[in-house]
Amino acid sequence: MSLKFNYEAAVAFLAGLAALLAPDLWTDGAGRQPLMVLGVLLLLAGLYALLGAAGPTAWTATAFAALLFVAPWAWQFTGDNGAAWTAWIAGGVAAIVALYGTTRAAAET
Template sequence: MQDVVAIVIGAFAALSPLWLDTNNAAMWSLIVLGVLVALSGLVHMARPEMTAAEYAMAVFGVLLFIAPWVMNFDAFTGASWTAWVVGVLAVVVAVTGLPMMSSRMHGHGGLATHH
């Protein structure tokens, strides 16, 4: 389920310059990072054992969240809010996918317990 959410939010961010007021930096930040979030979801869906896709999604989410300040498009409200919301959601999706990944790798049905 997390991978589908990642694909949807990534596609939303990548396509958002079609209906948002942006400058060049905002447009390319949203397109590139949105596509990378969606691709990390696709990769993880195809290869669930690949934990690097979850970590990459989290990194792309953080980059998307800070992009309005770093790329200087925080004056574009719609583009900024899209970057912030999708960035946070990408990190949340990635983090919620990690415990399940860890339990699958260790052969447990649920979260691993420490004895």
Template sequence: MARGASDVKTWTRWQDWVVAVVGAYTALSPIWTATNSAATATLIVFGVLLLVTSLWSLARPGAVGSEYGHAVLGVLLFVSPWVLGYAAFAGAAWTSWVAGVIAVALGLLAVPESARMHRAAVGH
């Protein structure tokens, strides 16, 4: 049985809550992790962007673009230690790699459910 638009629940998808926590952790990680200026900026910016996109996903569960946003941000965060030259800072690099993998995995895991909710909300 298909879910109607009235059945779509906001603020409930666990994947988006985990990405929100990962984003907050990433943004705050320069406080306790050795970094350089590139790592600090990258961790803060990508952490905040992950947090914002997860809040978007939680508020609008049928917004499929936000889930793809998690995945794209995760890929960019994953490659940033090499591209921006902070792979030698182990804590910052590992934060980028782990947070990036989690964001990609959970973003892609949530796409089918988000797409289903979108279809139910718009009636296709």
């Protein structure tokens, strides 16, 4: 494995970390299961990309980020502002950055 830094993977890693830690730090446990599961998946996708390991592609991280973005509606925790806004911001930013990175990489080839 070779360490290669790209900002798409770093954003995915940090967004996953924020979603993973949110239920215990600032959301009073609301949306615990979806935030933690999708946070771990997004965190691992970003970590694999940062380490340059064979594993999830950038499209996988984009899918996890999009799922994190729609999680408040799917699991009905839109009423809890901390959990919902964490999912919307972390998922939205990670999805936009990942989409930009994957389309930019596709255009360069």
